[in-house]
Amino acid sequence: MCRWLAYSGSPVLLADLLFAQENSLVVQSRHSRLxxxxxxxxxxxxxxxxxxxxPGIYHSTEPAWSDRNLREISGHASAGRVFAHIRATTGSPVQQTNCHPFRHGRWLWMHNGAIADFTLVKRDLTLEVEPALFPHIEGSTDSELFFFLALTYGLEQDPPAAVARAVGFIEETGRRHGVEHPIQMTVATTDGETTWAFRYSSEGKSRSLFHNTDVSTLRLQHPDNPTLQRVSDDARLVVSEPLGSLKGAWREVPESSCLVIRGGQEQMHPFSPSPAPSPSSATATS
Known part of the structure; x- marks a missing residue:
């Protein structure tokens, strides 16, 4: 399906995240392990x-390993909060408007997984989107529609509750159409201050997701690692698969969980779908 990473901490070159690591996202674009x-x-x-x-975004339909502009830009641009995503389509066209991360105002969103039998449920899901938000949908993916369902249910006010309602509605709709396991997901979203990462699937066998352990502890364990010396103590990474084999560096995000990262603080909470409210009670901003 896809691979992604979400970084927050001291500003780093995009190239350090995308190219420099042993199992970087660009390496994963050709040789994903998990x-x-x-x-x-x-x-x-x-x-x-x-x-x-x-936030700024750069999308390309080229494979990440062969895009010269990505290598050029990432060697000069730095940021303290970065989302990056490599795509393996589940059926929607290869076009820039279908590339993640998706943006709405200050919010970014990216997804690994799929809404099962999307063509069967697409109409019902689309009609649930708040009318004021609908014109902002640019592509044709299940992932972007999922984002706008979450916005419809109040992502900008309460992200965990909004995602739970969106997933609840997707599952309810899928099962009404005879879909046994309606959704498979790891999702990351941010407003630029906090990152929320979700791992869930209807069948309870979700795609892989990891987060890094405390940087200050890793520095003591690996004093010769240059990357660890450069980043701040509050640096946090959430990734589809570990960026390297550094011992003790990665912890798996548990099944059916929501990881919340703000500054150097992180919290893990259980995640489960909740019944979606009626359209009249859904909250959205355009």
């Missing part, structure tokens, strides 16, 4: 927070 597909070559995207109120 993904459903070994190759994720159907485009990529990077989102980062810099000088403007809204």
């Amino acid at each position: 993904g459903v597909e070994a190759v994720n070559g159907d485009g990529f995207g990077v989102g980062w927070y810099g000088a403007q109120e809204e």
Whole structure:
């Protein structure tokens, strides 16, 4: 399906995240170790927070390993919060508007997984989107529609509750259409200050997701590692698969969980779908 990473901490060059690591995201685009597909070559995207109120994004339909502009930009741009995603399409076209991360205002969103039998449920899901939000949908993926369902249910006010309602509605809709396991997901979203990462699937066998252990502890264990010496103590990474084999560096995010990262603080909470409210009570902002 896809691979992604979410970074927060002291500003780092995008190249350090995308190219420099043993199992970097660009390496994973050709040789994923834990993904459903070994190759994720159907485009990529990077989102980062810099000088403007809204995050910048760069999308390309080229494979990440062969895009010269990505290597050029990432060697010069740095940021303290970065989302990056490499894509393996589950059926929607390879086009820039279908590349993650998706953006709405200050919010970024990316997804690994799929809404099962999307063509069967797409109409019902689309009609649930708040009318004021609907014109902002640019592509044709299940992932972007999932984002706008979460926005419809109040992502900007309460992300865990909104995602739980969106997942609840997706499951309810899928099962009404005879879909046994309606959703498979690892999701990351951020407003530029906090990152929320979710791991869940209807069948209880979710795609892989990891987060790094405390940087200050790792520095003591690995004093010769240059990357660890450069980043701040509050640096945090959430990744589809570990970026390297450094002993003790990675912990798996448990099944059916929501990881919340703000500054150097992180909290793990159980995650489960909840019944979606009626459209009239859903909250959204455009």
